[in-house]
Amino acid sequence: MSDLPPTDSNAPPYSVSELAFALKRTLEDRYGFVRLRGELSKVTHHSNGHVYLTIKDDKAAIDGVVWKGNVRSLGVRPEHGLEVIVTGKITTYPAGSRYQIVIDSMEAAGVGALLAQLERLKAKLAAEGLFAPERKRPLPSMPAVVGVITSPTGAVIRDILHRIRDRWPCQVLVWPCVVQGDAAAAQVSGAIRGFNAIAPGGPVPRPDILIVARGGGSVEDLWAFNDEALARTVAEGTIPLISAVGHETDTTLIDFVSDRRAPTPTAAAEMATPVLAELRALISDFDRRLNRSGARLIEDRRTRLTSAARGLPRPDDILALAQQRFDIASGRLDAALQRNTAVHAQDLLKVTARLTPDVLARQRTIKGERLADLGRRLQACGIRAPERAAAHARLPALWERLRAAGQRRLSRAEDQLTSLDKLRQSLNPERPLELGFALVRKSDGTLARSAADLVAGERVNLKFKLGDRDAVIDGQGAIPPPTPAPAPAPKPRPRPHAPPTEQGDLF
Known part of the structure; x- marks a missing residue:
C-alpha cells in the first residue's frame, strides 16, 4: 500500500494519525542520516536526562533532542550560543505536527567555537574561586x-x-x-x-x-x-x-x-x-660556613678572654699572702697542741685529786643519817608504814574525784555564761532593727522613747538596720499609751552546791 493518497476522487480519506505517521516514515526513510551545522539555542537539560534544544542559522531553525543514553557520548556539552555539527535523523512529533532531529553525536563546528566554550567555562570556574591563588598548595621540597x-x-x-x-x-x-x-x-x-x-x-x-x-x-x-x-x-x-x-x-x-x-x-x-648533587653541595657549603663561623667565634672569645686576663692580678700574687699565713699557722699548730694538752692534763689532775673514795663514802654516810632521822620523826608522829602505804593507794581515786568536781564546776560556769549572753542579746537596743523597726534620736543624740518627747518641727535621726535618715516632726499626733516597763532581767540561777567530798588523810 502506498503512503500517498490515490488521485481518484473516490479514494477513502486518511485519518489524521495515518497521515502523521506516514509523513514520519517518509522523513525517517529519506533523512535517516543527516549532518547539520548551526548554532544552539533554547538548550534545556530535562530532569529525566534528555536534552532539548534548537539548532538555527540566520534564516531557519529546527528543534532537536538528545536522548539520555547519548548525552554522555557527545563531544561537547550543549550550551546556548555554541556552533556545532550534529549527526542524527529527521523525524516528526505526530502529536504536535512538527519535525525535529534526533541527535546521535555532536561536535564543535571549529576552533573558534571551542575557544568560546572554553572561555565561558573558564569564567564560570573563576567565579567559583577554583583559580584563586590562596587555594594553591605548596609543593613538597x-x-x-x-x-x-x-x-x-x-x-x-x-x-x-x-x-x-x-x-x-x-x-x-x-x-x-x-x-x-x-x-x-x-x-x-x-x-x-x-x-x-x-x-x-x-x-x-x-x-x-x-x-x-x-x-x-x-x-x-x-x-x-x-x-x-x-x-x-x-x-x-x-x-x-x-x-x-x-x-x-x-x-x-x-x-x-x-x-x-x-x-x-x-x-x-x-x-x-x-637535584641531589645540588643539595649535597649546599649541605657541604653550610658545613664549611658553620665550621668557619665556629672557629671565628672561638677565636673571638679567646681574644676577649686574653684581653680581660691582662687586667687581672697573677694567681701567685693572690695566693702569696694566704700561703704565708698558712705557713705561720701550721708552724704554731704543734706547739699550741702541746700546750693545750699540758693545760688539760693539769686540770685533770686537779679534779682527780678531789675524786677519792673517802668523799663518796662521806656523802653516803650523810644521806643515810638524814634518812634514819626522817624515819624516827615519822614514828614519833604515830604514822606506821602500813598506813603510809594505804594513803598512797588512795591517791588515784582522790585525783579522779578532784578532776570530776572541776569539770562540773566548768559546766556550771559555761551555762551561766550562755544565759548572760542571751540576756545581753535580748536587751540590745538595735536588735528590733532587724525586724523593720527604727531608732528615733533627737538632735542632741538622746533616744526618743515616746511621742511626748518630740515637738513639731524638731529634727530627728531615724536609724535603720542598713543606714540612717534625717527627718522633721511635722504635726501633733495622738500620744500613745505609755509603754509598759520592760520586764526585769532574769536573775541568774544560783549555782547548785556541790556535795561535800570527804578528803581522807593523805598519809
Whole structure:
C-alpha cells in the first residue's frame, strides 16, 4: 500500500494519525542520516536526562533532542550560543505536527567555537574561586613518592622517569590512562581520585606529589583537559598536582586549577624533585660556613678572654699572702697542741685529786643519817608504814574525784555564761532593727522613747538596720499609751552546791 493518497476522487480519506505517521516514515526513510551545522539555542537539560534544544542559522531553525543514553557520548556539552555539527535523523512529533532531529553525536563546528566554550567555562570556574591563588598548595621540597598520570606508551613517561632518575632518588608510581579522545577526561579524573584515596602507611605508598602529563597537539587533541568535571576533580584533590599538558604555548583548563603549571613534562619532573648533587653541595657549603663561623667565634672569645686576663692580678700574687699565713699557722699548730694538752692534763689532775673514795663514802654516810632521822620523826608522829602505804593507794581515786568536781564546776560556769549572753542579746537596743523597726534620736543624740518627747518641727535621726535618715516632726499626733516597763532581767540561777567530798588523810 502506498503512503500517498490515490488521485481518484473516490479514494477513502486518511485519518489524521495515518497521515502523521506516514509523513514520519517518509522523513525517517529519506533523512535517516543527516549532518547539520548551526548554532544552539533554547538548550534545556530535562530532569529525566534528555536534552532539548534548537539548532538555527540566520534564516531557519529546527528543534532537536538528545536522548539520555547519548548525552554522555557527545563531544561537547550543549550550551546556548555554541556552533556545532550534529549527526542524527529527521523525524516528526505526530502529536504536535512538527519535525525535529534526533541527535546521535555532536561536535564543535571549529576552533573558534571551542575557544568560546572554553572561555565561558573558564569564567564560570573563576567565579567559583577554583583559580584563586590562596587555594594553591605548596609543593613538597623532597618528595619520597611521585605519582605520574599519563600514557604508558608515549615518550612523555620516559622523559619524566629519566629526568627524575638523574635528579632525585625516589619512587615513581605510574597510573596509565589515555590522554586523548572522549574517554581521556574520565580516566584522568579516576586516576587523580585513585591516588588521593590511597591511605598513608598502606601496602601501596601514597604519593607526595602528582604530575598529569601529555605531549603537544592541536586544540582538539588537548580538549579532554578542558573538561569541567576533570577541573573540579583536580580542585577537590588533597595531593599537590603539577599540570604538564602540551607545549609551553598550549593552555588548558587544568593548568588554571592545578597547584603549579609546567611548560613541558620534563619541566614538571624538575619542579617536582630537587637535584641531589645540588643539595649535597649546599649541605657541604653550610658545613664549611658553620665550621668557619665556629672557629671565628672561638677565636673571638679567646681574644676577649686574653684581653680581660691582662687586667687581672697573677694567681701567685693572690695566693702569696694566704700561703704565708698558712705557713705561720701550721708552724704554731704543734706547739699550741702541746700546750693545750699540758693545760688539760693539769686540770685533770686537779679534779682527780678531789675524786677519792673517802668523799663518796662521806656523802653516803650523810644521806643515810638524814634518812634514819626522817624515819624516827615519822614514828614519833604515830604514822606506821602500813598506813603510809594505804594513803598512797588512795591517791588515784582522790585525783579522779578532784578532776570530776572541776569539770562540773566548768559546766556550771559555761551555762551561766550562755544565759548572760542571751540576756545581753535580748536587751540590745538595735536588735528590733532587724525586724523593720527604727531608732528615733533627737538632735542632741538622746533616744526618743515616746511621742511626748518630740515637738513639731524638731529634727530627728531615724536609724535603720542598713543606714540612717534625717527627718522633721511635722504635726501633733495622738500620744500613745505609755509603754509598759520592760520586764526585769532574769536573775541568774544560783549555782547548785556541790556535795561535800570527804578528803581522807593523805598519809
